[in-house]
Amino acid sequence: MSEYQTAPQHRVRQVARRGHYDRETVHAILDEGLVAHVGFMGAGGPVSPPMFYVRDGESVLVHGSRTSRFMKTLAAGAPLCLTVTLVDGLVLARSAFHHSMNYRSVMAHGVAVPLSAQEKPHALDLFTERVEVGRARVTRxxxxxELKATEILRLPLVEVAAKVRTGGPIDDPEDMDLPVWAGVVPLWLARGEPVPCAMEKVEA
Structure with a gap:
């Protein structure tokens, strides 16, 4: 099945036409993003820590210290909401009210499950490969x-929705003749020139 059967309460309601539930769109966004915000109810109230993640087929993996309070809470079965957002451009309108952003986002609800000790090495390789392809083959x-100290959680992609905005500003007809520039300022994330580690060995 190519489309997620997301329950009504987790489907896009505000500007519903921008909602997407097909795997191709959801996976593409998750595979391009690097940071997910994981929201849940902690002991002191709601929290939403940013976390590095990786998609593993039909699930998303996050990892952290086993001793951290939020990893303990999630591992115990706390319901969570994981969100990933890519900002593609700033949308400048002729009126202040209609300024917006072009974006691609994914929101997934569910309960994360801790990985077994046997699953952890492969999962950590996935995280390493997400940083740079081939990196897992050359690093220790x-x-x-380290494996015992690390908690890795798997969130199945079941209750998931993507929301996407593209295109230019949507101004009111009466504002179209205002002498104000309108359009889109593109944004993207790009890799820079690598900077060697200061402790790198220098060949004689």
């Missing part, structure tokens, strides 16, 4: 102490 793998 996690040792037993």
């Amino acid at each position: 793998p996690a040792n037993a102490i």
